[in-house]
Amino acid sequence: MKNREYDDFIFNCKRKISDSPLNLSSDIVDDLSHCVFQNPNQIKYKAEEIRQKFIDNIVDNLLVFENKFTENKGIVHWCIAYDDFFEQLVKLLKNKKIKAVNSFESSFNMELGLDPSLKNEGIHTIDKNNTCSIYEPDLGIVNTGSLFSIFKSAYEMELVLSSKLKIFILPINKFICNIKDIELFSHIYSIYRENVDFPFLSAIFNPNDSGEGTESHVFIIDNGRSNILATKNQRKALLCIDCGACKRICPVYNTISDEPYNNVFTGPLANVVLPFLENFESYKHLSFNSVLCGNCSKICPVNIPLTDLMIENRNFFFESKIMDFKDNMFASKLKKFLIDRSKMNKKSWRKGMKIKLIIPSSVRKTRQMPKFADESFNVIRTKQKLD
Numbered sequence: 001m002k003n004r005e006y007d008d009f010i011f012n013c014k015r016k017i018s019d020s021p022l023n024l025s026s027d028i029v030d031d032l033s034h035c036v037f038q039n040p041n042q043i044k045y046k047a048e049e050i051r052q053k054f055i056d057n058i059v060d061n062l063l064v065f066e067n068k069f070t071e072n073k074g075i076v077h078w079c080i081a082y083d084d085f086f087e088q089l090v091k092l093l094k095n096k097k098i099k100a101v102n103s104f105e106s107s108f109n110m111e112l113g114l115d116p117s118l119k120n121e122g123i124h125t126i127d128k129n130n131t132c133s134i135y136e137p138d139l140g141i142v143n144t145g146s147l148f149s150i151f152k153s154a155y156e157m158e159l160v161l162s163s164k165l166k167i168f169i170l171p172i173n174k175f176i177c178n179i180k181d182i183e184l185f186s187h188i189y190s191i192y193r194e195n196v197d198f199p200f201l202s203a204i205f206n207p208n209d210s211g212e213g214t215e216s217h218v219f220i221i222d223n224g225r226s227n228i229l230a231t232k233n234q235r236k237a238l239l240c241i242d243c244g245a246c247k248r249i250c251p252v253y254n255t256i257s258d259e260p261y262n263n264v265f266t267g268p269l270a271n272v273v274l275p276f277l278e279n280f281e282s283y284k285h286l287s288f289n290s291v292l293c294g295n296c297s298k299i300c301p302v303n304i305p306l307t308d309l310m311i312e313n314r315n316f317f318f319e320s321k322i323m324d325f326k327d328n329m330f331a332s333k334l335k336k337f338l339i340d341r342s343k344m345n346k347k348s349w350r351k352g353m354k355i356k357l358i359i360p361s362s363v364r365k366t367r368q369m370p371k372f373a374d375e376s377f378n379v380i381r382t383k384q385k386l387d
């Protein structure tokens with residue numbers, strides 16, 4: 001980055017931080033979960049299990065959803081990436097001679113860059129009548145072929161549900177298998193995303209209930225998620241229900257804000273998934289963008305071990321030699337010592353001299369150096385048992 005660009009970048013970061021003051025407490029979420037659920041921790045395991053059940057069998061589950069949604073007189077479109085989706089969408093709108101739609105803001109809408117692309121095609125994205133709406137529901141429900149949403153306002157709810165042409169957009173991972181679990185997730189969304197104890201404006205939409213002269217389409221879009229699905233551990237990140245709680249409680253995100261991400265994905269989840277959704281070269285540094293305090297993993301309502309996954313990413317970049325040459329060299333040297341207790345037991349290591357040789361002074365000046373235990377865990381436990 002050139003000096004001028006760097007100054008602008010820092011200025012923008014500072015402005016965004018002052019616009020959104022620090023809010024690092026989980027008190028509201030804790031209080032509400034204790035009011036609504038008898039055992040909030042058990043509820044998290046249950047929510048994790050429900051989401052995992054969908055992800056473990058994602059292909060079959062999506063096919064069942066397609067069958068059910070079609071039986072309900074809805075139309076399903078499959079899209080690999082953004083351009084594929086946009087081509088199908090524009091074709092549909094042009095066939096119906098639609099010049100204006102109600103496009104509702106959401107993270108997936110932004111990820112797809114929907115509004116600017118529609119404008120480029122000459123389609124207006126704010127329309128006050130109910131001809132057509134494009135909306136991201138919160139969850140798809142496999143066994144009933146229906147969609148669950150919590151609306152931001154009664155006006156939004158009215159516009160979406162009364163539109164003659166309803167277009168829903170959903171990433172491949174935002175589904176659950178069984179409608180009986182919706183009540184649990186509606187509480188989770190209201191507590192973790194809205195910070196209230198009950199979702200006032202929620203609805204389950206089934207195309208069958210839409211009435212004569214209406215049409216309902218759902219676009220199920222991959223947009224890079226199968227790259228994450230193909231990984232052994234990071235696929236756990238696909239359990240995310242996009243509640244945003246991890247972001248609000250992250251001390252790093254609260255310090256740097258959205259600006260450095262240069263992407264619609266931001267916060268702890270972005271640190272894990274962006275290298276896989278975009279590319280390693282430009283996004284691998286994000287997995288080091290954490291102080292590993294564990295706040296994000298602790299608050300996540302579906303138990304995604306975000307901190308562990310960031311460490312997993314670091315390990316993956318190191319093992320696959322995706323890290324910078326210099327960083328790789330430091331990590332290799334450290335690894336050589338840290339996996340061998342007999343080396344760490346040597347005086348030079350204990351007095352902190354060795355680490356100074358491995359880590360350059362420029363890094364030591366700006367960071368606190370780690371302190372290693374004088375004895376191994378094994379020795380400490382053996383002594384405790386003898387006592």
Ligand code: SF4
Binds near residue numbers: 247269301306
């Ligand atoms: S990772 Fe967990 S806490 Fe963060 S947005 Fe997703 S579900 Fe919410």
